Amino acid sequence: MRKRLMTAAVSTAALALGALSGCGSSGGTTESGVSLVKKGTLSVCTQVPYKPFEFQQGGDVVGFDISLMDELAKQLKVKVAVVQTPFEGIQSGQALNTKQCDIAAAGMTITADRKKVLSFSDPYFDATQALLVKKGGATSLDQLAGKTIAVQQGTTGEIYTKENAPKSATIRVFEDLGLLTTAVKTGQADAGVQDNGPLLDYTKANPDTEVTAEFDTGEQYGFGVSKNGSQKLKDAADEMLSRVKEDGTYDALYKKWFGQAAPNS
Template identity: 50%
Template sequence: MIQHTRRRLVLTATAGVTALTLASCGSDGDVAGTDGTDGAQSGEIELISEGKLTTCTHLPYKPFQFTEGGEIVGFDVDIVDEIAADLGVEQEIIDTPFEGIQSGEDLNTLKCDIAAAGMTITDVREENLDFSDPYFDATQALLVPADSDVTSLEDLSGGKLAVQLATTGEIYAQENAPDDVELVQFEDLALLQTAVQTGQVDAAINDNGVLLDFAAENDDVKVAAEFDTGEQYGLGVRTGNEALLEQVNATLERIREDGTYDEIYERWFGEAPGQS
């Protein structure tokens, strides 16, 4: 069953660095084990702060992670809450730019223990961090104004296409959009979506889950096309952090077997996986 009582505290990136200094004293060998002992020496799972599983994410990315009523909520948040519960700790969330997440920098500098940001598993990213087993299937989609006739990237010839910096949507657009389409970069999803609503761009590309959710709540936009890219999301941990990775995968397996995954999925997407 989903538990919604665990505290979720959001920190800025700067606050995360302070927490790192206090918890790790600047050394990989000083991170705390889940039992409060020195994690590296005891062989226990290593966490940068005692009693907390610190998550790096990039807000907003609704319905995966976003702020509602002063609390960070979403599909990814609920998934990581289950991992934290199995570890006997609380999840703490750091909002930080996506580039530092997908590059592995935030994990390698011990800003966080785990990255959960609707992040597609790619060969390039696997060079910088270790991914969990896949936990969500995704693809790319095209968001346009509700009255637009655009139904493909080819229809955007001579126009402007919004992309989110350092995402697989940006890569797909670079590889597949006509040469005369101007790609306009945005750092976060909300700015990209607003750009379509306000006419700054003719369309935007991003993962289908977030764009379908946005279109369902805003009648001035629509999803005009989806592109079968066969993407899968993974949770990231620092390269070589095998103990934590094993626990992450064990939790993902557990919640799929006991029905918790389907419950979480239905909560955020309106139906269990495979029913659409």
């Protein structure tokens, strides 16, 4: 899905820098046999802003996804390095296949198409699509005939909107979540469709906007790794998720980043 505030020039630079760093650094293997792009480091691809999953806070990228990656790094006895790159390159598998990173943590829905190019961890978050509008705006896609709807490139929100919006609606595709939400807030778009988690979080800080509808798409997020020899890392991520759910860490992190108890906790 995933997502985030970055100019085209910066995005291109990030891709180039990521590819160079992947090729130029010596890889390493953890004590548990997990191969990494860079010795002693779990390189994590994401795209910000996608609050509360990943976002910039001071000079660091933080959030629910990053906290879970910290847990994985602790298990592997390495440190975390966040690599910011466009979501399109993440969900297509390009960022992982070119060794910009070891794992993708980007609020990414597990889909059949993505499973063709990525290996996913066990699901760690249930999501669905939602409709963001200015206060008093549309309460359904049907009310947006002849209107403009903002979506994010490469996301399930883009797919859902193109399949379900009125044919007379104009769909504007933005590179990241920050540009999408800004378009709605400033009136460049009459509504925006994206995952419910980040949109609900956005309305807390922007009370002139609201989520007026959610669409039950039955989505689940997973962490992505390359299909080329990353089975041990996938297994390690699954082990981490099982552990944090059993020992209460998952619930604590959920409450920290979402401000409420995790579902079924």
